[in-house]
Amino acid sequence: MASGKILSTRAVIAGGGPAGMMCGFLLARAGIDVIVLEKHKDFFRDFRGDTVHPATLNAIYELGLLDEFRKAPHQELRDIAAEIEGVSYPVGDFRHLPGHAQFIAIMPQWDFLNFLAAKARSLPHFRLMMEARAAGLTASGGRVTGLVAETPDGTLDIEADLVIGADGRHSAIREKAGFVPRAFGSPIDVLWLRLPRKESDPEAALGRVSAGLLFVMIDRGDYWQCAFAVPKNGFEEIKAQGIEKFRARLKKAAGFAADRIDAIASFADVSLLTVTVDRLPQWAKPGLLCIGDAAHAMSPVGGIGINLAVQDAIATANLLWAPLRRGKPTLDDLNKVQARRAFAVKAAQAVQVAIQNRIIAPTLASTAPVKPPFVLKLLKAVPILRTIPAYAVGIGVRPEHIHSPAEAD
Ligand SMILES: Cc1cc2nc3c(=O)[nH]c(=O)nc-3n(C[C@H](O)[C@H](O)[C@H](O)COP(=O)(O)OP(=O)(O)OC[C@H]3O[C@@H](n4cnc5c(N)ncnc54)[C@H](O)[C@@H]3O)c2cc1C
CATH class of the missing domain: 3.50.50.60 (FAD/NAD(P)-binding domain)
Structure with missing residues (x-):
């Protein structure tokens, strides 16, 4: 060229x-x-992922910028939880992580x-x-x-x-x-949408699971950013069935937020993000x-x-x-x-x-109530163990530290 x-x-x-x-x-x-x-x-x-994890926040600290970063609008997420068939299970607790940030920053990308x-x-x-x-x-x-x-x-x-x-x-x-x-293929795609948030809503990010449904809600201050998992290429079929049927499914999936499903007026309020690995x-x-x-x-x-x-x-x-x-x-x-x-x-x-x-794929395909895996019961019973998933998600394998210098000569 x-x-x-x-x-x-x-x-x-x-x-x-x-x-x-x-x-x-x-x-x-x-x-x-x-x-x-x-x-x-x-x-x-929108919808490009709005999470800044502790490993990234630690690097921002190493650059001397963490205090300034925290002045920008964001929420600080210290807990993640899963709700299975209406029962809540705490999954991750970021408070005990090593380093300079014991939270995930939810900041618009x-x-x-x-x-x-x-x-x-x-x-x-x-x-x-x-x-x-x-x-x-x-x-x-x-x-x-x-x-x-x-x-x-x-x-x-x-x-x-x-x-x-x-x-x-x-x-x-x-x-x-x-x-x-x-x-590596992916059996799922994700639909993104927003639901209004009320002061009385819980604070943790929530994954809600029930037969055939998987719904994730991320607190974005005055609204919830929601991810609704669907089988690969399933959005066309959902659209063909019409918005009323989709709203009914959302209502089932959204739990405490079921009272504001009317915020989804049409499929124009729903974005499809295809998943690739x-x-x-x-x-x-x-x-x-x-x-x-x-x-x-x-x-x-x-x-x-x-x-x-x-x-x-x-x-x-x-x-x-x-x-x-x-x-x-x-x-x-x-x-x-x-x-x-x-x-x-x-x-x-x-x-x-x-x-x-x-x-995820078996949950989406299932019609029988979903049983919580043993590990979730364990995390519920022994709070300190919740640091392990928090570490895996927030820091992960081989976190990097800033070794490149700040000067030009
Ligand atoms: C549905 C979905 C939800 C996700 N949610 C999350 C989440 O909540 N948290 C999370 O950590 N990750 C999430 N991810 C993954 C995350 O989006 C990516 O892993 C991450 O954004 C990768 O960063 P990147 O800089 O490599 O690429 P990208 O974020 O894709 O950035 C690439 C940039 O390059 C630009 N660009 C593209 N082509 C060109 C070109 N030819 N010339 C110039 N510019 C170009 C694009 O406009 C874009 O700004 C999600 C992924 C999907 C599919």
Whole structure:
């Protein structure tokens, strides 16, 4: 793909999501010239996952930004619970986690990304280009040497010592690179919707399970953000059955919030998010590295995808700031990122796939009342054990710490 204008930088990142923004910020903070391209004109898109987990919050603390972060509008979630056939079971308690954040911050993702963008923009080495879509790669001598961006002012060649694909699960970069992900399939999709919240409602995030129904409610201050799991490709059938039938199912699923189902006036109030789980066998080739969902698309199960994307970004900066200061990172340098992150990703995806296949899909297919697994009874009886699921969700395997420096020299 050829173009007129040419820009040169050290690292160009396709995608201004959690992975791309954090990685761009950290590399620029270490004195590396970075351009981040985001295809949308702002970060304002709903239902992209609004959870900032303790492992990410610990990194924000290490950057000296946690107090400021906590001033932005958010809720702090200290408990997660499951309600099975009307009986509540506490599942996770974040209060005893190690580190600097004993909660999950529920923050609209655009606020989180705007926060990172504001911090990054104050750095001389950082440039964010909105409405700039990475559309192709340039290569020379077997090495990726940059990318072609489509902007409202025309196409732009950006030459760089490193191209990072952080453009999410439908990554154009990984496709242009010829990378083919291994797909793990998903028996479910998710419908997202909002229900009004009342002062008297409980505070914990709730997963509600009953025969054929799985409904998750996340407290967003004046409303509940709700996820309604459906069998894969099941939304068309639901729409064909009509809104009244859907509202009746929602009423059954929503428990204490059943009195406000009228907030869903039509299917225009319901967004379908298809669920994909996949992973690239190889995240890098000379001059190019994929991270975040572009390297491994995460399911919404556990709400851990943003955290993993941020952890990839931290590892990328930790491992590549020094090679970038020296010159062009080698393929060995780039492969170290995958070597560092692969185990955490594989472990998280294995758990997500197991929960999707062994718990969620059978629950959606079942007509008999759902029996609570023994582990939930145990967590109910022994409160301290609730720290274990909280650790698994909030911190996870191999949390990353900021080792990239803050200075340019
Ligand atoms: C239904 C659903 C619900 C989820 N809920 C949660 C949750 O609650 N909590 C959680 O932690 N995770 C959740 N996830 C997973 C989470 O959304 C992802 O794992 C996470 O967003 C990955 O971050 P990322 O930065 O790698 O990619 P993304 O967040 O997808 O960001 C990629 C960015 O790149 C931009 N982009 C795409 N193509 C281009 C291009 N060609 N050029 C320039 N820019 C481009 C996009 O606009 C986007 O801003 C959910 C996933 C699904 C499917």
